Amino acid sequence: MADRTKPSPVNVFPARRPTIRDVAARASVSIGTVSRVAGGSARVAEATRARVLAAMAETGYQPNAAARTMRTSRTRTIGFLIPDMANPVFSRVAIGAEPVLSAAGYMLFAVSSNRSPARELAFLEAAQQRQMDGLIVTLADETHGPVVERLGRIGVPLVILDRDVPVAADVVYSDHARPIETLVKQMVAQGHRRIALITASEKIRPGRARAEAFRKALAEAGLAAEERLIRSRAQTAEYGAAEAHDLLTGPKPPTALIAGGNEIFQGALRAIRLLGLSVPRDLSLAGADDRVLAELVDPPITVIDRDMAEVGATAARMLLERLDGLDAPPRRVLLGSSVVLHGSIGRPKGKR
Amino acid sequence: MADRTKPSPVNVFPARRPTIRDVAARASVSIGTVSRVAGGSARVAEATRARVLAAMAETGYQPNAAARTMRTSRTRTIGFLIPDMANPVFSRVAIGAEPVLSAAGYMLFAVSSNRSPARELAFLEAAQQRQMDGLIVTLADETHGPVVERLGRIGVPLVILDRDVPVAADVVYSDHARPIETLVKQMVAQGHRRIALITASEKIRPGRARAEAFRKALAEAGLAAEERLIRSRAQTAEYGAAEAHDLLTGPKPPTALIAGGNEIFQGALRAIRLLGLSVPRDLSLAGADDRVLAELVDPPITVIDRDMAEVGATAARMLLERLDGLDAPPRRVLLGSSVVLHGSIGRPKGKR
DNA sequence: CTGTTAGCGCTTTCAC
DNA sequence: GTGAAAGCGCTAACAG
Numbered sequence: 001m002a003d004r005t006k007p008s009p010v011n012v013f014p015a016r017r018p019t020i021r022d023v024a025a026r027a028s029v030s031i032g033t034v035s036r037v038a039g040g041s042a043r044v045a046e047a048t049r050a051r052v053l054a055a056m057a058e059t060g061y062q063p064n065a066a067a068r069t070m071r072t073s074r075t076r077t078i079g080f081l082i083p084d085m086a087n088p089v090f091s092r093v094a095i096g097a098e099p100v101l102s103a104a105g106y107m108l109f110a111v112s113s114n115r116s117p118a119r120e121l122a123f124l125e126a127a128q129q130r131q132m133d134g135l136i137v138t139l140a141d142e143t144h145g146p147v148v149e150r151l152g153r154i155g156v157p158l159v160i161l162d163r164d165v166p167v168a169a170d171v172v173y174s175d176h177a178r179p180i181e182t183l184v185k186q187m188v189a190q191g192h193r194r195i196a197l198i199t200a201s202e203k204i205r206p207g208r209a210r211a212e213a214f215r216k217a218l219a220e221a222g223l224a225a226e227e228r229l230i231r232s233r234a235q236t237a238e239y240g241a242a243e244a245h246d247l248l249t250g251p252k253p254p255t256a257l258i259a260g261g262n263e264i265f266q267g268a269l270r271a272i273r274l275l276g277l278s279v280p281r282d283l284s285l286a287g288a289d290d291r292v293l294a295e296l297v298d299p300p301i302t303v304i305d306r307d308m309a310e311v312g313a314t315a316a317r318m319l320l321e322r323l324d325g326l327d328a329p330p331r332r333v334l335l336g337s338s339v340v341l342h343g344s345i346g347r348p349k350g351k352r
Numbered sequence: 353m354a355d356r357t358k359p360s361p362v363n364v365f366p367a368r369r370p371t372i373r374d375v376a377a378r379a380s381v382s383i384g385t386v387s388r389v390a391g392g393s394a395r396v397a398e399a400t401r402a403r404v405l406a407a408m409a410e411t412g413y414q415p416n417a418a419a420r421t422m423r424t425s426r427t428r429t430i431g432f433l434i435p436d437m438a439n440p441v442f443s444r445v446a447i448g449a450e451p452v453l454s455a456a457g458y459m460l461f462a463v464s465s466n467r468s469p470a471r472e473l474a475f476l477e478a479a480q481q482r483q484m485d486g487l488i489v490t491l492a493d494e495t496h497g498p499v500v501e502r503l504g505r506i507g508v509p510l511v512i513l514d515r516d517v518p519v520a521a522d523v524v525y526s527d528h529a530r531p532i533e534t535l536v537k538q539m540v541a542q543g544h545r546r547i548a549l550i551t552a553s554e555k556i557r558p559g560r561a562r563a564e565a566f567r568k569a570l571a572e573a574g575l576a577a578e579e580r581l582i583r584s585r586a587q588t589a590e591y592g593a594a595e596a597h598d599l600l601t602g603p604k605p606p607t608a609l610i611a612g613g614n615e616i617f618q619g620a621l622r623a624i625r626l627l628g629l630s631v632p633r634d635l636s637l638a639g640a641d642d643r644v645l646a647e648l649v650d651p652p653i654t655v656i657d658r659d660m661a662e663v664g665a666t667a668a669r670m671l672l673e674r675l676d677g678l679d680a681p682p683r684r685v686l687l688g689s690s691v692v693l694h695g696s697i698g699r700p701k702g703k704r
Numbered sequence: 705c706t707g708t709t710a711g712c713g714c715t716t717t718c719a720c
Numbered sequence: 721g722t723g724a725a726a727g728c729g730c731t732a733a734c735a736g
Contacts, residue, residue: 019713030723035715045721065481066427067713069418070728077482085462086444091437094464102471107478109461110437112446119454126459129417130429237644269648292589296621298650371729382707387731397705419729422712 096312157322240267280346448664592619632698
């Protein structure tokens with residue numbers, strides 16, 4: 001039996017979204033009090049609070065975020081810019097960051113730039129106009145002037161992932177040098193003298209760091225770095241396949257190959273398969289950033305592996321510290337990478 | 353030489369973000385005129401427009417999205433909810449939707465629910481409070497009451513992806529029946545009588561649709577569907593591995609297996625590898641939604657393939673039509689799936 | 705074509 | 721502990 005003394009929870013005129021004013025009227029309090037209850041902060045008499053909460057439930061009140069932002073200039077929103085959201089290496093970062101941020105009351109919104117600096121600029125502009133409270137950013141090309149400039153003026157806490165950008169922001173980056181060094185050493189120890197590297201463009205830190213580490217490791221092994229064996233222009237599967245094919249069918253082909261980058265790794269595998277080469281008999285191989293693939297192909301391939309969710313969680317924590325008012329010089333956090341060994345690195349042909 | 357008649361583009365007091373009022377003062381016009389120029393819509397004298405644009409550039413003016421939303425109730429923002437952003441099957445949808453939406457002036461913000469209905473609810477609430485203009489949604493569990501209920505009241509244009517939800521919204525879904533039918537027919541034609549299916553939970557349409565199609569195809573082939581050979585409870589790699597292992601080591605193991613779902617496919621492959629089974633000699637196999645993996649393992653595996661970017665582009669177009677005011681009953685678009693043939697389906701053991 | 709003005713819904717003093 | 725009131729920055733009438 002319906003209790004006629006209680007107002008019906010069904011609104012007769014639900015066209016307009018209820019505002020703080022509707023709730024106030026229903027609870028017979030002022031809008032200030034409703035605001036205090038909604039905000040949860042200031043002290044309100046228990047009985048009043050209960051009346052207001054009931055009125056909120058009955059009207060289906062939802063605070064208007066735009067109005068809040070008008071007053072407070074805060075949105076409880078973090079933007080996450082990634083070059084390619086379909087690449088798990090990037091999207092896993094979001095998986096790691098999200099729980100940290102949501103626990104602190106922030107929503108994480110991911111945007112994929114599709115590796116286009118123009119889209120990156122559009123994102124930064126949108127983030128600024130929407131007054132996002134903080135940003136986590138992975139650039140497609142850290143040499144792009146307008147993007148870097150805009151990042152410098154962004155005016156909100158910013159964490160940059162694995163890029164060297166001349167901007168006063170916190171950075172989380174991965175150790176690319178150590179795994180390359182490990183792999184080169186292992187290949188050299190097996191007797192390889194002609195080792196090739198395919199990796200991302202040197203316009204982004206990972207490509208640069210891997211190429212540099214590669215040259216250094218070769219030098220330390222007493223081997224002359226042959227620039228023809230270093231390919232670092234792009235990070236697509238197509239690029240990986242094309243360069244692998246070119247390397248392996250060219251004069252004096254390498255006996256060992258490091259495919260740095262998950263898409264490059266896929267492409268290189270395809271080229272190797274197409275050429276009918278057997279790993280590690282015809283070619284020793286190491287990949288990166290795709291353990292699943294590495295372990296399911298035959299034979300399983302030794303891979304560089306990174307915990308991208310940890311990258312995301314770390315970035316989120318650093319951002320929260322800034323949002324909490326931390327005023328410190330830009331910080332840089334280096335996260336380790338590991339090498340997962342499988343049997344894909346053997347002795348070069350003719351040396352067994 | 354500096355032209356003293358022009359105001360300096362460097363603000364002496366840049367602490368506060370310039371507003372429409374600052375621009376108006378600098379251009380010696382009213383704020384209404386600045387608004388008209390910013391909005392780009394109404395007609396403004398060419399000379400005035402130029403002055404205003406100059407003043408905007410000089411002050412570095414950025415419209416305040418919250419203030420605009422206050423007045424217009426629109427945000428030019430579309431929310432995209434996915435169960436797992438690290439799964440390319442989902443994130444490719446965003447890659448397809450983004451260009452369509454950005455061309456129409458909308459930003460696409462992706463949020464990963466991590467398959468948690470609670471996070472889904474949090475997303476829907478955030479979207480509503482932030483007054484997102486439209487939503488594209490993939491639910492983790494279409495039977496979850498509160499989520500479905502909230503979706504029903506969402507109040508903005510909504511496109512649902514590949515789920516059966518009792519809500520008046522447009523839907524884009526994939527054809528799961530046809531590829532399953534194709535695969536079963538091919539397996540039966542090769543002489544298989546014991547065919548197994550591992551697929552997602554029947555709490556979501558893909559799992560249900562595949563399981564139903566599977567039963568139907570078996571019946572049409574005159575085979576009794578053995579429920580023990582149908583596993584449809586989850587969609588993780590771990591689940592795929594566990595069920596594949598159980599099926600293949602149990603009594604009367606199947607001679608052919610369909611692993612529906614990209615993660616299940618990965619897990620099944622791992623189990624098969626662990627058991628030392630050879631495809632297609634010991635087992636005929638088909639996978640789904642991971643062409644790269646299917647083509648790089650040895651032997652390459654026949655897979656069900658879908659163009660997820662096309663799903664995204666279609667959803668985006670449908671959403672835009674609604675945003676443009678289309679008032680029509682909920683629409684359902686079915687997008688095709690294909691089967692990419694490789695040699696992983698052969699004759700059952702002992703029948704060759 | 706342009707200026708003036710009234711709020712959009714909310715938070716936050718400031719009184720009481 | 722609660723109410724009243726100002727105003728965040730903008731758009732959209734409405735005048736002129």
